Amino acid sequence: MNRVEAVSGGIAVRKLLVRRAVGRVLEISAMSLAVLVALVAPAAAQEIDSGHTAWILTSTALVLFMTLPGLALFYGGLVRTRNVLSVLMHCFTIACLISVLWLVIAYSLAFADGTGWVGGFSKAFLGGVGTDSASGAIPETVFFMFQMTFAIITPALIVGAFPERVKFGPMLTFCGIWLIVVYAPVCHWIWGGGWLAEMGVLDFAGGLVVHATAGSSALVFAIVLGRRRGFPNELSPPHSPGLVMIGAAMLWVGWFGFNAGSALAADGNAGMAMTVTHLSAAMASLTWMAIEWIRFGKPSLVGIVTGMVAGLATITPASGFVGPIGGVVIGFVAGLVCFYAVQLVKHALKVDDSLDVFAVHGVGGITGILLVSFFGDPSLGGLGLAEGKTMASQLGVQAVGTIAVLVWSVVASFVILKALDLIVGLRVSEEDETTGLDLATHGERGYNI
Amino acid sequence: MNRVEAVSGGIAVRKLLVRRAVGRVLEISAMSLAVLVALVAPAAAQEIDSGHTAWILTSTALVLFMTLPGLALFYGGLVRTRNVLSVLMHCFTIACLISVLWLVIAYSLAFADGTGWVGGFSKAFLGGVGTDSASGAIPETVFFMFQMTFAIITPALIVGAFPERVKFGPMLTFCGIWLIVVYAPVCHWIWGGGWLAEMGVLDFAGGLVVHATAGSSALVFAIVLGRRRGFPNELSPPHSPGLVMIGAAMLWVGWFGFNAGSALAADGNAGMAMTVTHLSAAMASLTWMAIEWIRFGKPSLVGIVTGMVAGLATITPASGFVGPIGGVVIGFVAGLVCFYAVQLVKHALKVDDSLDVFAVHGVGGITGILLVSFFGDPSLGGLGLAEGKTMASQLGVQAVGTIAVLVWSVVASFVILKALDLIVGLRVSEEDETTGLDLATHGERGYNI
Amino acid sequence: MNRVEAVSGGIAVRKLLVRRAVGRVLEISAMSLAVLVALVAPAAAQEIDSGHTAWILTSTALVLFMTLPGLALFYGGLVRTRNVLSVLMHCFTIACLISVLWLVIAYSLAFADGTGWVGGFSKAFLGGVGTDSASGAIPETVFFMFQMTFAIITPALIVGAFPERVKFGPMLTFCGIWLIVVYAPVCHWIWGGGWLAEMGVLDFAGGLVVHATAGSSALVFAIVLGRRRGFPNELSPPHSPGLVMIGAAMLWVGWFGFNAGSALAADGNAGMAMTVTHLSAAMASLTWMAIEWIRFGKPSLVGIVTGMVAGLATITPASGFVGPIGGVVIGFVAGLVCFYAVQLVKHALKVDDSLDVFAVHGVGGITGILLVSFFGDPSLGGLGLAEGKTMASQLGVQAVGTIAVLVWSVVASFVILKALDLIVGLRVSEEDETTGLDLATHGERGYNI
Amino acid sequence: MKMVIAVIKPFKLEDVRSALTELGVQGLTVGEVRGFGRQKGHTEIYRGAEYEVHFLPKLRIEVVVSTTIVDRVVETLREAAQTGEIGDGKIFVLDVGQAVRIRTGEQGEDAL
Amino acid sequence: MKMVIAVIKPFKLEDVRSALTELGVQGLTVGEVRGFGRQKGHTEIYRGAEYEVHFLPKLRIEVVVSTTIVDRVVETLREAAQTGEIGDGKIFVLDVGQAVRIRTGEQGEDAL
Amino acid sequence: MKMVIAVIKPFKLEDVRSALTELGVQGLTVGEVRGFGRQKGHTEIYRGAEYEVHFLPKLRIEVVVSTTIVDRVVETLREAAQTGEIGDGKIFVLDVGQAVRIRTGEQGEDAL
Numbered sequence A, B, C: 001m002n003r004v005e006a007v008s009g010g011i012a013v014r015k016l017l018v019r020r021a022v023g024r025v026l027e028i029s030a031m032s033l034a035v036l037v038a039l040v041a042p043a044a045a046q047e048i049d050s051g052h053t054a055w056i057l058t059s060t061a062l063v064l065f066m067t068l069p070g071l072a073l074f075y076g077g078l079v080r081t082r083n084v085l086s087v088l089m090h091c092f093t094i095a096c097l098i099s100v101l102w103l104v105i106a107y108s109l110a111f112a113d114g115t116g117w118v119g120g121f122s123k124a125f126l127g128g129v130g131t132d133s134a135s136g137a138i139p140e141t142v143f144f145m146f147q148m149t150f151a152i153i154t155p156a157l158i159v160g161a162f163p164e165r166v167k168f169g170p171m172l173t174f175c176g177i178w179l180i181v182v183y184a185p186v187c188h189w190i191w192g193g194g195w196l197a198e199m200g201v202l203d204f205a206g207g208l209v210v211h212a213t214a215g216s217s218a219l220v221f222a223i224v225l226g227r228r229r230g231f232p233n234e235l236s237p238p239h240s241p242g243l244v245m246i247g248a249a250m251l252w253v254g255w256f257g258f259n260a261g262s263a264l265a266a267d268g269n270a271g272m273a274m275t276v277t278h279l280s281a282a283m284a285s286l287t288w289m290a291i292e293w294i295r296f297g298k299p300s301l302v303g304i305v306t307g308m309v310a311g312l313a314t315i316t317p318a319s320g321f322v323g324p325i326g327g328v329v330i331g332f333v334a335g336l337v338c339f340y341a342v343q344l345v346k347h348a349l350k351v352d353d354s355l356d357v358f359a360v361h362g363v364g365g366i367t368g369i370l371l372v373s374f375f376g377d378p379s380l381g382g383l384g385l386a387e388g389k390t391m392a393s394q395l396g397v398q399a400v401g402t403i404a405v406l407v408w409s410v411v412a413s414f415v416i417l418k419a420l421d422l423i424v425g426l427r428v429s430e431e432d433e434t435t436g437l438d439l440a441t442h443g444e445r446g447y448n449i
Numbered sequence D, E, F: 001m002k003m004v005i006a007v008i009k010p011f012k013l014e015d016v017r018s019a020l021t022e023l024g025v026q027g028l029t030v031g032e033v034r035g036f037g038r039q040k041g042h043t044e045i046y047r048g049a050e051y052e053v054h055f056l057p058k059l060r061i062e063v064v065v066s067t068t069i070v071d072r073v074v075e076t077l078r079e080a081a082q083t084g085e086i087g088d089g090k091i092f093v094l095d096v097g098q099a100v101r102i103r104t105g106e107q108g109e110d111a112l
Ligand SMILES: Nc1ncnc2c1ncn2[C@@H]1O[C@H](COP(=O)(O)OP(=O)(O)O)[C@@H](O)[C@H]1O
Pocket: D007, D034, D035, D036, D037, D038, D039, D040, D056, D058, D085, D086, D087, D088, D089, D090, E026, E027, E028, E029, E030, E062, E063, E064, E065, E101, E102, E103, E112
């Protein structure tokens, strides 16, 4: 596998494919002019590969499907009946708001040429991008859309931290600001050719960019917002485990686009990424189920699908670098680590990160980021670490990246939230919380059966 | 972008790609015979492009998914509990019936060579179409299937006009006749190389073919059928806003196949179509939400997803011709116009187009058809109008197309409905209406919880 | 169509494509060296086709989607409220367990070189398979994943035989053993180049490999396990026909990946497979609906979607060999035969194959296997039978294959079940059965509304 | 005081409520119930299997009123709920010893 | 007339209904309720968090019968609903002052 | 014996249950009901159409206790269920002629 590719999912493949085109031209320098022409012509025509494009178009649909309705149902089923619609509403409005902001400015900040810290404004409103603009072997509009779906699901993940008590407007405002202040820069650092990319941080599909940023910010949100009334003693069980499972299943399927799509091509790398992604999800699910079975005597549906999400979040950064066995091992670790992380955060620290965003996504994503250093190494069946990196040095780089991302996410989120809390307030009234946000905030009821 | 392509989504691309193949041969007329052979051979082999084919196969799945279960759930959640199954049944049976009729005759009437008014019978039962038959760069069977999914969802959209009171058999009969008398011809006019195509009407993915025909016929159906008992004073709220959102989310994702698939290729046009489609949906959702927030103080889930559908219906005809900013503006207009259209039809005119098919799809589709004339123009970031058209002349053509389609849809639907009403009757008994169609017509209950 | 291809969906296409590559080289042997180079170079580069790969990556997602959540919801809606979660749990855990076993050993037993009876161990843990390994025109990892989704859904189909009363652990154990003892070998016989493949058995996407094995084993399971309390007199209606329809719709869409994906390419064969698959589903649905309408006066939602599944299961083995009209006829037969099969098994034989796995999948799959002999023949619009076969001789071969698969599935399943029953017991206590498996086994309730 | 319990057809609720309100009744409580009676249930058929449904959806209205107006309440309720078809339901009247308004603690008729 | 209110285990409904029908009872009304009593609830566990469920699903049967047969009704009902295990439920008997059939206006025992 | 019927706000159930348990009440039955009263409903808006919701979700608690403690039960229940805001609900007390425990056949107060 091309070393450069290892640098990151986003830009690497683009570079790689350009290189291929060039390469093809060089190889044949010895041939007759006629043949040269014969070969260059198609090569140029091949610039945009319809097969790779078809797969990324599909992946874009799959990743959007993860948020709408996947994640929305996964979260919606976990809350109480009287708040189910508000959760769906959160995910839906975030998707809409982020999409527009992504066009206006965020895409440019993440992927336009700029400093090592943040991209420039040249691509604001997709400036200079037309139907013929290419990003590697695919049209840039397709790359733009694919990346947008990542930008959508990341703040949507945070929804799990504040259900049943957050004020609608401020919540939406937070997500908008957060996209620009936290997501876009971090995305640039790692996938936009920024300083962490230069350093050789490996994050194939978003262990840091997506899960660490969302997970840590979710923890901050839960702390600043405070616990739900009655937490933790008068907990209500998920109002619809079936809905949770439906959402989870959609997440699993959609994740194929998330990870295998991050190869930005329909090739062997995509195939291997899909394979390890699937195996990790399966193994983590079985692990979580086993723990519940042993500890409580009853393996639960909500439990096993939580394990699945843990497995998927954990393999995400590693999905382009490890082999099948690495995928299985990572899945096992994911189930184990995240299960106990949930116990720690919720039952030991008593933080009401209501739907365990940090314990599952944050902890999972970081675990995956660190494990890449080992299972990405050919000696452990991996496809290769960053250029010239050993397990140790790679681990060091991964740690630096993790710390940088966590610090920035936590600090920025804290500031934004405190500001919003002072200005407009983050939390609904006790009465609204009791009534439930569906009726209080949105004037609807979940089930008029 | 090739002007011809602008003529329509359907046939244009086919023509275009043939042209490309030819073009490639000409370009090289100066080269040596050897090279000529070298180039022609692959060119021939390229006749069917696996990448384009992969994307249209995928798009076909996505568009079928829009109807089953997408649209069915969207509509099913909006009615009362006692009628939810009947709505699912309507969408499902329509999908089955239309599929068979599409093979038997409708595809041929729409796409086989014929007059400017309707296609011939040569392709009835897919006559002469085998695994090797090509339609542009994709197999004709794939084109047949992709177009079938459009033929399915169009009458399925009409379901929103007559729920909770229509008689099952006559409803199904109407849809069958309507496909052949209204859909197939109109499809031929615009996508089959018919008179409107010749005139230069721009309708990329079905503003007229799909939304205007369905919307206007729905209005006629609602009027001929009459209002539900208790309309409008004793309205019931949607029995399951969550179900509505699930269906809406599936529609959004599926619409990627609908619009980006209409490029009939996995290329930059598809990428741009997906981009503007998504942006319009997002912007229209936010617009509708804003209006509700301001007017009623409570942004609702059913509201925002209705805005989403409005945005998607409106961008549909424009999706292959406008740029990103055009997409956002069209989305904004869509949210605004359709919101007030709903108020007008339902609350001013008191027409019980129960699920607002006309106000959302009809009005939206027509709005999009007209807006193409402006935002399709390069001066407004568009990709180009029809050959030799100015904004003004294009607008004229679009208007002619709209009027022609509306008149034909309304007249034909009215005649079919009146006939059916006389012969078998369109409406169930008062008692059945009170019992609910689930039990009365299908012998089932929605929830045995 | 290449005869070899007819031998089976799995390996044939691989062979075929290799042949094509070779062929292309030969054709041009007369040309100048320069041109030869010019052509071979791209030919080599084409080894893995991005378009075919894109479609199979997509198909893999579609087929996984069939099980999670498609089949799970289809089955979950058919049981009583108190057992809905247990059914979802069955499908989900089976998916996880099979995935891991598929990597460990099953894939190797099915597709690695071995005897005519079973594959060897060379591909255990994907031994020797990397990102560059190809399987025909697609990466082998993609072929591995695509086939895995088939291995997942097959035992998941059996879930319909034992809901509401089976013990969780033993159920899972059975599925694991069954995969290795029944599925993997049968898969090798037919798709892995085994003895039935050699004999010329035609099974494009799994009439025998998937539906006959699952259906017959389900019947055995239902008999060994015994009937639910109160069967058949105190039957409960499906607790949520809507959920059943959602699952069914997902199955329909996913089946496009199942059948059209089995072409292992994005080409005319895939297009035709998708076409006949869709037409059969539509026709079978209408047939089942018609029968209910005539017999009971009320066409039901659960009925029509059951017809749909019958149509899809029946066309599966034929989907790569028949033409559009063949697809319609097969669909009609499917609806008719399966409807009466349900009556026979459940109401005549009083076997509590609770969700009619055998009557719909088993009978359907076998019917399709036999019908291929006729509608696969060019004289009936088919694409061709196995090399040198006449309708009669093909029918003979198909019969042999069917009997072999049924005998092996029944015997093996019976032995495994009896053993498990003796050692741990297959059935929950009467009390747990009354309480419902959701609470008794998994400690959750389906709806806390 | 009397407690009037009425089992009625679901779609009659609105009529009953408004009729009672006109009569000056300040409040009532409604619960969803399933009723078995002369009005026979129906059969649902799933994949050819007949499923006998004995119980029909009804609404159970519970309203406590002063003894002085109980007869008028019953009569009004009966008229509002009547369709003349089998399955219209029943009205039962029971004695109430005491009534309390939780918010204020008011007792007896003041609590209604 | 008497109103017999019984709280029973859900899966006993069919037995109770047929038993009462045999006794000549023409109708009854059933509602879904949750019961709290000696029979302890259970704990559900979500992601390691224990959730104490105090209430168990029960059915509340309400049947009005003539005073002459009330004892037999109670006895029959008890036998039909009994499993002998804790949580079988209760039967309460109340006085009914008046009964009316909405459809016909019939009063008293004729209304039953 | 007396039957105490209370209509309360849903989220007060837990308070009421524990308060009554402390008082020694061994069991009670709860049903979900919709209430109409002074506390006005709300309007839901769908696509600009106003939908008037007259009924509010409430819980109906039914508990049978011995006459000796009925007053304390009513008082305790009232305190536990009270928020002081309109819509808190009502408590009604009815006479119970007979009580039977299905499991054992015990009668009267022993059955409670
Ligand atoms: N004896 C009874 N006790 C309690 N409820 C009854 C009784 N008889 C009938 N009901 C209720 O009244 C409803 C209507 O009674 P039914 O006999 O079907 O028609 P009608 O009221 O016209 O005689 C029943 O569904 C049941 O809920």
